Amino acid sequence: MTTAALNTISQSALKNRPRDGIRTFARVSAFGTSAIIILILATLFLQSGPAIFTASDSLFTARWNPAEGVYGIVPMVFGSLFVMVIAMSLALPIGLLAAMAISQMRHQGLRRLTKSALEILAGIPSIVYGLIGVAYVSIWVAGAFDLQSGRIILTAGLILAVMILPTFLSLSEDAISSVPRAYQENGAALGLYPYETQRAIILPAAAPGISSAALLALGRALGETMAVMLVIGSLDRLPRPLFNPLSSGQTITSKLGREIGESAFGSTHFSVLVLMSLILVTLTIALTIAARHIVKPGSPS
């Protein structure tokens, strides 16, 4: 092999070195992330084992009393789902309509201002929402429904809806705005109102982005602890009647937030709390997979 050929090879090797470094970094990051997820799941499985073996009789009941060794997790699982449904059913339609309206704004300055405001709202710490919930919303709810206390499931749902709204709205607006504007223009040229084109073309084309936004919102709704803990009333009981949002309740996260510090590591109590967090993770994963299957991409060109 000639010297020139060797030089060429060594130069190309030098050129490839940064690319190889980036590739290695990407691979390590990907494996690292996967490993962390597997480790978390493995830890949750291992730590929740004692609960399944020692408290299996009472686990799927609606009664919680650690002093008597009764660890019924049904009220918490139900509370989490109930609060999530209230929050999502309020935030999704409002967020979607607002996202459509913002994407229609012709004044770009106003649009940017609105988006910036939303991003600031999304960044407010949850404790602040919780404090507003305690100081104002729960009092307003108690007055509106003539209740002794406004710390109920509905208040938690309302606060959570406000909390997830900016994230959902902002990401949905991004998804809608990323659909080619030509669709809107072509729809308008056919004499259609903007909402007709949006409903028939823009929203289906933006559906994957909107569903991702909804999933993120859902993740926050399921995982939010502090604000919910402050306003839900922390009652380890199923509401009566079951779907009464004016009753106090408990979610998995508010339960964990209140009791994880009080339970001894390795105890059944601790193990049941870990099991609840495993259920929370499983719920989030299941809903993510379900949503991905339900929402088919709208295949924009």
Add this chain to the structure above:
Amino acid sequence: MSHAPHLKIISDNDAPLAAMPAISLKGFSAYYGENCIISDITLDIPRRGVTCLIGPSGAGKSTLLRSLNRINEHNAQASVSGKADVLGRDLASGYPDVTDLRRKVGMVFQTPCVFPRSISENVLFGLRGQKRPKSEKREIVERCLKAAALWDEVSRRLSDSALSLSLGQQQRLCIARALAMSPEILLLDEPTASIDPVSARAIENLVMDLSPQMTIIMVTHNIAQTKRISDHVVFLCDGKIVEAGAKTDIFSRRSLDKTRTYLTEEFCDC
């Protein structure tokens, strides 16, 4: 605002052009923000036939076209002034609901944009919200696709995605979609600019076939195409009309020097 442009109607046989215009502009100007794109033009476009808007890039052809169905309003910076009548009604006050105007004045853009739906759904897209029997819908799809010279190519796959069509076919589908609205005026903004020559020729034939039934206003940079398909020509340069008239006159020795220079050298020094 600049003074009124020199508008020269060359042919004396253009009486219908003045008598029953599909579009009548008097002192019409169009702006994007502070920039005057079309400056104080006066023009009558006759009913039926093909009127080609020609001129160098930036002359204001597309802006004029986009003003005629008020699609320019999608840009917050766009505004117009002066008098504009479309089908005998004032462009602004005559159409308080702009969708009425756009159903009468169809438009096809330079880049084909089919919706991610089936071919037949695309044709019927503008008729959304109108309850019609299935048989009538089928008849509309067939009629419009035949009118757009696309029926033979797609009749066996009407439920296929419109995205599976070639660009030329997509552009003809866009025309079929516009025709389904039964417009009285069809605006075509360089409809053959982004497609292959064979498809372009198919669209030219289609435009000529449609011209006896409706007013077609087409922006084009292609002088040969203008010569082949137009009945009337409007030559715009720098936001003003240099010359307008029947094709035979514009392409004759009687036209203005500037026009002749543009037609032969595709250059304008205005």
